[in-house]
Amino acid sequence: MTKSIYAIGDCPVCPGSSYAIVLVSENNLVFFCPLCEVAWDKLPLELNGSNVLTLPEVAPNGVSLPDDELLSNSRVRAFVVTDAWCCEEVLKHIT
């Protein structure tokens, strides 16, 4: 079964160009933009000089795609990403 790739909205770093993708690290939701490769370990996605993180920093043991149950149990409102480039880039980071 192929899992869908979910996003919560535009990436705050590159809005209009890419999405903040929902990923899972050890049962916690983390968020990642495949275009600028910035990652967040919590909401809201804010950027300032001190909290610019990369995916290996927020998920040192790797990430997986969220399943529907985990997403519906969280309070995150996500939608399915259909952009082929974006999906392909995200899948490169899935362990």
Ligand SMILES: [Zn+2]
């Ligand atoms: Zn971005």
